[in-house]
Amino acid sequence: MRTAFIKALNELAESDSRVCLVVGDLGYSVIEEFANKHPDQFVNAGVAEQNMIGLAVGMALSGKIVFTYSIGNFGTLRCLEQIRNDACYHRANVKVVAVGGGLAYGNLGVTHHASEDVAILRALPNMTVVAPGDPIEARLATRAVVALDGPCYLRLGKAGEPVVHTTEPAFELGRAIELRPGSDVTLIASGGMLATADQVAGQLAGKGLSVRLLSMHTIKPLDRDAVVRAATETRFVFTLEEHSIEGGLGGAVAEVLAELEGEHAPLKRIGLRPEFNRVVGDQRYLKSLHGLDEEGVMKTIQPIISRSFRLVG
Numbered sequence: 001m002r003t004a005f006i007k008a009l010n011e012l013a014e015s016d017s018r019v020c021l022v023v024g025d026l027g028y029s030v031i032e033e034f035a036n037k038h039p040d041q042f043v044n045a046g047v048a049e050q051n052m053i054g055l056a057v058g059m060a061l062s063g064k065i066v067f068t069y070s071i072g073n074f075g076t077l078r079c080l081e082q083i084r085n086d087a088c089y090h091r092a093n094v095k096v097v098a099v100g101g102g103l104a105y106g107n108l109g110v111t112h113h114a115s116e117d118v119a120i121l122r123a124l125p126n127m128t129v130v131a132p133g134d135p136i137e138a139r140l141a142t143r144a145v146v147a148l149d150g151p152c153y154l155r156l157g158k159a160g161e162p163v164v165h166t167t168e169p170a171f172e173l174g175r176a177i178e179l180r181p182g183s184d185v186t187l188i189a190s191g192g193m194l195a196t197a198d199q200v201a202g203q204l205a206g207k208g209l210s211v212r213l214l215s216m217h218t219i220k221p222l223d224r225d226a227v228v229r230a231a232t233e234t235r236f237v238f239t240l241e242e243h244s245i246e247g248g249l250g251g252a253v254a255e256v257l258a259e260l261e262g263e264h265a266p267l268k269r270i271g272l273r274p275e276f277n278r279v280v281g282d283q284r285y286l287k288s289l290h291g292l293d294e295e296g297v298m299k300t301i302q303p304i305i306s307r308s309f310r311l312v313g
Helices: 002-015 032-037 049-061 080-088 117-122 135-147 193-206 224-233 249-258 283-289 294-305
Strands: 019-023 042-044 065-071 094-099 128-130 152-155 177-180 185-189 211-215 218-220 236-244 267-272
Touching: 002 019, 002 032, 002 135, 019 049, 032 042, 049 065, 049 080, 049 094, 080 094, 117 128, 117 152, 117 218, 117 236, 117 249, 128 135, 135 152, 177 193, 185 193, 185 224, 185 249, 193 211, 193 236, 193 294, 211 224, 218 249, 224 236, 224 249, 236 249, 236 294, 249 267, 267 294, 283 294
Parallel strands: 019 042, 019 065, 065 094, 094 152, 128 152, 185 211, 185 236, 236 267
Antiparallel strands: 128 218, 177 211
16 A cells, blocks of 8 residues: 555655655655655655654645655654644644554554554544555545645555455545445445455355445545445444554444434444554464454354344355
8 A cells, every 4th residue: 555655646746846745764665766756845854753743734834735654653643742733723734644554563563553543533623534445545545635635644554455446446535435235234444454344245245145345445534424324224234444443443433323313233343452462473463363354354243144144155
């Protein structure tokens, strides 16, 4: 995803000199092309994330469209006060980009695990929160974020995420993308869990179910209409995210359903347990411990839906 992001940002900077990139002394092997092509639109703020946001806000209030770039927690939680008071309060045109969302930097330990970032930034007034599901969505999201006037959080994976979309979808901030229509079960995924959700949807379809798959790339503002339709047109709703089940995509969907009148589908949130990991390991290993690989997600879903559906195969 980060490669798709930086490629799109390069193209945007070519055509719009207002587009700038400020990094916190990282991203090497990724950012060099941007820095070399657009030296007047690039700043390395050093290992000083709070200053990075302050600098970005000043640039934005001077008419620039500024992207800050850092690893998950470093570019968000370390400088949360500056994001809140400087960027959001002033509606500054600052786009906070975090690479390594979720457990992407798994073997570096809890300090590098971005598991609460969506919940925290989603709570900030004026903040838009975007977590694209594959490289195609990352490219489209970058373009949409540039066009958005105001602060935004763009949460990316690290590298090597598979392409899920077979064709380029229509992309609009705040509107979910339906990858599969379905009338029995709805899977709502954000970020890198979209690929897993697509695999699980295929498995469930092979067992005779009609599965609706939604990519909820924008977590704030949430596509409430898509959530309501899923809850009233299908019999079960599951959210999948590489983030704590508290406050992220699952929390946002739960808020909608909690205020929905009349009968609707029950919700099961599938994500990271709200606790610090006690072990380290690569992303795949840690996801399996949390039941976020394809096998683990199926083990969670099947007992729930088997109460209402007779599965084949």
